[in-house]
Amino acid sequence: MNPLQIPNMIFSFRGEWDELIRIHPSISRIFALVVLPFSLLPPAMIYYAGERYGDVFVQGVSPDHWHTAAGIFLLAELLTVPVMAWLMHLASRANDVAADYHDCFTVAAIAPIPMWVSSLVLFIPNLAVGAVVGALALACSLALTYRGAYTLFHMHEDLRALQMATVVTGAGLLAWLVLMQIVLLH
Numbered sequence: 001m002n003p004l005q006i007p008n009m010i011f012s013f014r015g016e017w018d019e020l021i022r023i024h025p026s027i028s029r030i031f032a033l034v035v036l037p038f039s040l041l042p043p044a045m046i047y048y049a050g051e052r053y054g055d056v057f058v059q060g061v062s063p064d065h066w067h068t069a070a071g072i073f074l075l076a077e078l079l080t081v082p083v084m085a086w087l088m089h090l091a092s093r094a095n096d097v098a099a100d101y102h103d104c105f106t107v108a109a110i111a112p113i114p115m116w117v118s119s120l121v122l123f124i125p126n127l128a129v130g131a132v133v134g135a136l137a138l139a140c141s142l143a144l145t146y147r148g149a150y151t152l153f154h155m156h157e158d159l160r161a162l163q164m165a166t167v168v169t170g171a172g173l174l175a176w177l178v179l180m181q182i183v184l185l186h
Contacts, residue, residue, distance in 0.1 A: 003038075006113055010143045017151040020106065027102060030109045031081070038112075039077040042119035043070035049122040056125040073179055077116075080175050084108040088168050092153060095160055099153040107148035111169070114140035115176060138176075142169045 005016040025033075049057070050066020085101060085108035092099035118137035121130050146165035155161045 003113070006110070006144070009110070009147060010114075010140050011147075013147050013151050017147065021152065024102075025106075027105050030106060034109045034113070035078065035081050038116040039074065039081075041116045042077065043074040045119040045122040046070040046073055049125070053125040057127060076179050080172075080179070081105070081108050081112070084111075084168065084172055084175065087171050088149070088164070091164050091167055092149075095164055097149075097153050097155060097160070097164070099149075103152040107145060107152055108168075110148055111141045111145040112172065114138075114144070138169075138173065141172065142166070145169050145172075 005019075009016045047067055047070040050061070050070070051063045054061050054063065054066050082105065085105035088104040088108055089099065089101050092104065114137040115134075118133050121133040124130070142165060145168050146162055149155060149164050149168070150158070150161035153161075153164075155164075
């Protein structure tokens with residue numbers, strides 16, 4: 001899967017999604033080629049921003065604090081993807097949708113990519129800009145979850161797919177907020 005395909009996946013049910021179904025990469029391959037590299041971005045940006053202008057985000061926090069928070073954030077992110085896949089698998093079973101864990105993991109690995117990439121906004125020491133970019137990334141993640149669930153789970157009802165995507169994205173947002181609390185309150 002090419003990261004440049006993500007924008008198309010946000011707006012389409014076919015194309016790149018069909019290609020993903022066709023190649024059917026293993027969970028370990030998805031983890032190694034998607035989750036691990038993309039999940040490195042936020043901790044690296046937390047480390048960078050905390051070192052250079054951490055006071056813009058939280059007053060009086062030392063760079064060492066930001067370094068530790070970045071490491072904790074990485075571990076939490078790596079755990080969040082399989083947990084989100086498990087939650088998605090539970091939600092699919094509760095909605096009588098035939099989705100295996102592999103498909104759930106695939107969606108759970110792709111959906112947070114906009115959130116991970118949005119961390120690059122930390123090159124700009126401005127909380128308002130970060131909030132706007134984060135909100136846009138969240139909307140893109142919701143769209144990826146919706147389109148991924150609809151396509152990979154072979155759903156035929158838009159409303160059910162949207163309901164599942166909303167529940168899963170809500171849980172993902174909660175997880176993201178907990179991760180941000182880890183960074184800010186550590």
